[in-house]
Amino acid sequence: MSADTQTPAQTSDIPAPKILAEAGRRRTIAVISHPDAGKSTLTEALALHAKALREAGAVHGRGGRAGVVTDWQDMEKQRGISISSAVVQLDHRDQVINVVDTPGHADFSEDTYRALTAVDAVIMLVDAARGMEVQTRKLFGVCKTRGLPVITVINKWDRPGQEALQLLDEIESITGLKPTPMTWPVGIAGDFRGLLERGSGEYVKYTRAPGGATLALEERMDAVRAEAVEGSAWVQAVEESDLLSISDGDHDEEAFLAFRTTPVYFTAAVANTGVGQVLDSLVDVAPSPRDQPDVAGATQPLPGRFSAQIFKTQTGMNPAHRDRLAFARIHSGVFHRGMTVRDNRTGRPMVLKHVQTVFGADRSTVDVAYPGDVIGLVNARHINVGDTISEAGKVEYPPLPVFAPEHFRTVRPKDLGSGKSFRQGLRELDAEGVVRVLINDAHGLGEPILSAVGALQFDVVQYRMTNEYRSPVRFTELGFTTARLIEPDVLPILRTKRDVEVVENADGQMFALFTDEWRVRGIERDNPGIKLQPLVATS
Ligand code: GDP
Numbered sequence: 001m002s003a004d005t006q007t008p009a010q011t012s013d014i015p016a017p018k019i020l021a022e023a024g025r026r027r028t029i030a031v032i033s034h035p036d037a038g039k040s041t042l043t044e045a046l047a048l049h050a051k052a053l054r055e056a057g058a059v060h061g062r063g064g065r066a067g068v069v070t071d072w073q074d075m076e077k078q079r080g081i082s083i084s085s086a087v088v089q090l091d092h093r094d095q096v097i098n099v100v101d102t103p104g105h106a107d108f109s110e111d112t113y114r115a116l117t118a119v120d121a122v123i124m125l126v127d128a129a130r131g132m133e134v135q136t137r138k139l140f141g142v143c144k145t146r147g148l149p150v151i152t153v154i155n156k157w158d159r160p161g162q163e164a165l166q167l168l169d170e171i172e173s174i175t176g177l178k179p180t181p182m183t184w185p186v187g188i189a190g191d192f193r194g195l196l197e198r199g200s201g202e203y204v205k206y207t208r209a210p211g212g213a214t215l216a217l218e219e220r221m222d223a224v225r226a227e228a229v230e231g232s233a234w235v236q237a238v239e240e241s242d243l244l245s246i247s248d249g250d251h252d253e254e255a256f257l258a259f260r261t262t263p264v265y266f267t268a269a270v271a272n273t274g275v276g277q278v279l280d281s282l283v284d285v286a287p288s289p290r291d292q293p294d295v296a297g298a299t300q301p302l303p304g305r306f307s308a309q310i311f312k313t314q315t316g317m318n319p320a321h322r323d324r325l326a327f328a329r330i331h332s333g334v335f336h337r338g339m340t341v342r343d344n345r346t347g348r349p350m351v352l353k354h355v356q357t358v359f360g361a362d363r364s365t366v367d368v369a370y371p372g373d374v375i376g377l378v379n380a381r382h383i384n385v386g387d388t389i390s391e392a393g394k395v396e397y398p399p400l401p402v403f404a405p406e407h408f409r410t411v412r413p414k415d416l417g418s419g420k421s422f423r424q425g426l427r428e429l430d431a432e433g434v435v436r437v438l439i440n441d442a443h444g445l446g447e448p449i450l451s452a453v454g455a456l457q458f459d460v461v462q463y464r465m466t467n468e469y470r471s472p473v474r475f476t477e478l479g480f481t482t483a484r485l486i487e488p489d490v491l492p493i494l495r496t497k498r499d500v501e502v503v504e505n506a507d508g509q510m511f512a513l514f515t516d517e518w519r520v521r522g523i524e525r526d527n528p529g530i531k532l533q534p535l536v537a538t539s
Pocket of ligand 1: 033034035037038039040155157158267268269
């Protein structure tokens with residue numbers, strides 16, 4: 001379908017079996033991990049194995065970004081972090097794998113959580129020495145709430161670390177999922193010789209390629225040869241693998257999809273070792289998109305008419321235009337460039353002409369996309385995070401979950417004359433979901449309070465208020481660390497507490513801010529019957 005088409009395209013042009021087949025070829029996943037566990041390295045290694053890249057190191061633009069520097073990316077570069085979620089699309093064994101990036105900085109923000117609403121499964125990356133670290137646990141909490149199947153990858157096996165069985169125990173006790181290893185390391189952490197593939201019983205021996213930038217050399221052999229080559233290391237791996245089999249440690253697809261088990265892989269992503277098996281798992285084990293329930297509980301069939309939900313917006317990727325990209329995950333039907341859709345929230349029709357895929361810093365125009373794919377709508381000014389866009393205009397997917405903020409600051413303009421742009425900026429950043437703006441209900445004229453999941457969100461606010469709205473701001477840290485949803489009937493009790501602040505968001509929902517969880521529990525204990533509702537359990 002060409003860009004200049006006069007008649008909006010309709011999905012009915014494409015027969016349902018074709019749409020189902022294309023959806024069946026899709027795997028849409030995210031990699032979650034604590035910073036430094038090797039998420040970028042693994043993503044690059046997966047791309048290298050899928051032959052999407054000649055050499056590792058280009059996905060996050062370490063080498064490739066130089067030509068396309070924007071001021072927004074300058075901010076990312078200065079901090080050495082990835083603020084924005086883009087998507088990497090890989091082709092492997094005739095399947096299309098969409099890897100949705102989750103920003104991994106320690107001060108990570110709601111963007112990281114929201115990316116998980118756009119995927120069908122996740123890879124949970126665990127550092128072999130550090131085990132289940134705090135951010136991994138938090139992100140796992142979101143997967144649990146959403147019932148997202150989790151594939152576990154234990155990385156950095158080339159470095160000294162914990163014992164493999166010990167790591168499985170830790171994963172099981174923290175996640176409640178039964179680990180079912182698909183590969184098992186031959187050689188302890190720090191002496192990574194190769195992998196026993198538990199399905200076939202074969203041994204894959206690795207020899208690291210110089211520099212690790214190209215694929216590791218691998219040699220496949222049967223058990224007899226493996227024992228001759230590796231001796232006791234092989235025998236131990238086989239014994240441990242047998243032990244797993246008698247304790248329900250074998251993969252069961254149904255149990256995995258039902259969030260009861262997690263297949264486990266071992267890698268040294270930096271050396272590209274064990275990564276091929278992880279890539280295969282995305283084809284063999286990870287689920288393809290399924291019919292999505294809408295807000296009314298009715299399911300939207302994959303081959304139905306086009307529908308998608310916005311899970312992220314991003315402004316300022318191109319400084320010349322200050323453009324805004326809205327990222328949408330397609331849930332049903334086919335996207336055709338030039339088609340007309342409606343936003344469920346505003347009822348506005350729009351023609352989707354300028355739609356792109358984003359591959360690291362590169363973008364290219366999309367003509368057709370299927371369920372599971374992520375598309376970036378350019379300059380879709382009136383679309384907000386959480387909105388549904390659909391061909392029929394009637395579909396509405398459930399709102400994205402609200403993630404519990406832990407950081408609260410008042411905000412005011414540095415330049416008192418910039419009041420109008422200050423208010424406009426805050427209103428727009430709130431609508432985009434960059435940060436939440438809360439107003440003190442008792443003295444509504446007071447300074448707005450910004451709430452965030454990660455402190456990094458305040459830096460993004462400062463940057464955008466300064467560069468986009470020309471209204472630099474000043475923050476004052478508040479001593480609150482947790483918020484609760486409240487009903488009006490508890491107001492008289494909370495108003496008497498000097499260390500509790502009652503606030504309202506733009507939708508008129510009321511929250512109370514507390515110094516810590518102890519304070520919440522203390523008030524609940526002293527006032528039986530009152531309910532201080534947590535926003536969402538993510539940890
Ligand atoms: P991220 O913060 O999770 O994206 O982590 P990175 O991919 O940036 O990796 C963090 C550091 O760990 C980098 O210095 C990587 O080179 C290193 N690293 C990643 N994977 C491995 C691995 O398998 N073995 C070793 N030894 N180092 C690794």
